[in-house]
Amino acid sequence: MSQLRSVPTLDDVARAAGVSTATVSRCLNSPERVVEDTRKRVMSAVEHLGYTPNFGARVMAARRTFTIGAIIPTMENAIFARALQAFQEELHARGYTLLVASSAYQPEIEEEQIRSLVARGADGLLLIGHDRDPAVYDYLKSREIPVLSAWVYLPDTGQPAVGFDNRRSMFALAQQVIDFGHRRIAMISGITKGNDRAAGRVLGLRDALQANGLDPEAMPVIETPYGVENGADALRSLMQADARPTVVMCGNDVLAVGALRGAQDMGLSVPQDVSVTGFDDIELARIVTPQITTVHVPHREMGRKAAIALVDMVEKRSTGDVVELKSTLKIRGSLRDLNG
Template sequence: MMWDMLAFGPHARDGNWISNLPSVPTLDDVARSAGVSTATVSRCLNSPERVVEHTRKRVMAAVEQLGYTPNFGARVMAAKRTFTIGAIIPTMENAIFARGLQAFQEALHARGYTLLVASSAYQPKIEEEQIRSLVARGADGLLLIGHDRDPAVYEYLRARSIPVLSAWVYLPDCDQPTVGFDNRASMRALAQKVIDFGHRSIAMISGITEGNDRAAARLAGLRDALSDNGLDPGAVPVIETPYEIENGSVAFRTLMQGDTRPSVVMCGNDVLAVGALRGAREIGLSVPDDVSITGFDDIELARIVEPQITTLHVPHREMGRRAAEALIDIVEKRNSGASIELQSSIQLRGSLRDLRV
């Protein structure tokens, strides 16, 4: 276990009375100034209805006048709550997470919570470290992406009674709550559509599946569809590569160099699909005339390129918002935290050719 996070380093106690001059007012100062006890001031702030009107007015005036702001640490210590929620996402560089996180943050804010953010770069080890770090920072609850991780992590969180919510996946049978969609079924549906369009020679550019259950589920979904249609799921050329445009381009060109060119390249997300599209242009192939391309996520990019990319629309903003609400509900013990399923939907666009016509 890493103890770095425990170390706050050597601290010079601020014993310098000079720097204390612009001292921040405390509850005590407010109490004295308003001529009441600290308890009353605290109640004015936390449960105003328990303080009679004229007292409250006097107190609030003192608060205002002194420019009082509660001390965070003291409050956390006494109340055992930080009203802070932690989120660990793979990266904010992918618009899908950036937008989900934006919606998540907005929803948290609406309910008086603040967001603590960390990123894992898709690396389980980094993610674990970040989980510890956010927990140590007092997060009241945690949002994680995907659900497949070391059981010890869940053990650790349970021991500390920190609620966790897994987003971007929907696992009804899981003992942890999830908010998301069925990656596997979604990809299966898209692949089915591709097959319906007459494609038989399918290749895939997948994200790295190791340690990424969404990527793995999408690949599995493609294999499901192939099996469903009597095609050999083992025969699909698959290249796994990190979600970067350039990688999509490289992978695409590699796939196209094989003996049997696929008629369609299905990508693990839109970023790879955009890369594939670029790769096609680079080697002079026309999409969708020479080869079709599909994506996943439906980020802005997918509709900006030419041709637009056929992809699966994922309601990322709604996912972020619902995740925030569900997580807060659990933190505040309003419910036990059932999973919420969101629907993805196929967006047929120019990058996929219908071979039947």
């Protein structure tokens, strides 16, 4: 039974790592004062033996677990997968382990996961976007847990981030669409409530209509969860209008792939009968026929730079900056040039 399991002591760890108990203490309390090799040997003995310091008798803040937590809205459709993979590779190179939780786009689940990761000793957290209850940031501040956001560039929030400007990126794509002669534009957006990336993309498209003398309020917009079936349903509904759009701009590539399938189900050709655009440039966008015109997000660069920035915050070399990365347009077969 469990009561028979012996609890490893500081002495056990010191013996296993071949160092003094003082060195083990130092590794746990002030790791920056211990050389890399020794630290790794000691931490490996700590993990191997399952030694857990007596938190009640120590100041927890000084202890470091070399674990970083990340909470992403979804693991499906691999929207966040490539960035997360690069994030993990860079953390690994710096001696940190990544634990991930997925909130299903539900703020209350995200909050639960934040508290759980903090309780499990995460040294720092990566979150997607900034749009959440301010109490969450207060809590993390009170626990002195550095937090960095990815996927957004919203410098006015004052929150550390490594990301890109969703609004400006969608503006650029919409300008290209308009330059190609499209005037009847419809949008399939992700759910904007609690999602500043989705909201920014809708604003960017409206900005572009306005800047080109079109009425942003007249544009049909359907909000729906990110999912292939949802994109297909939304496209069918948009194409039942009297004045069909010539282009359906989607909040991400998953919706765009769905829109493509919805059009095919209706016997419509893309881009001859209707053009479709996406956002993200995930692998899906190049697998379908025709390939999807989209905004390329620098997934791997974002993941790598976020890891560097967050470790700098955890190791107190930085209090966190706001870093903007560039997105680029990928014009592919799903968008028709009406001038051509």
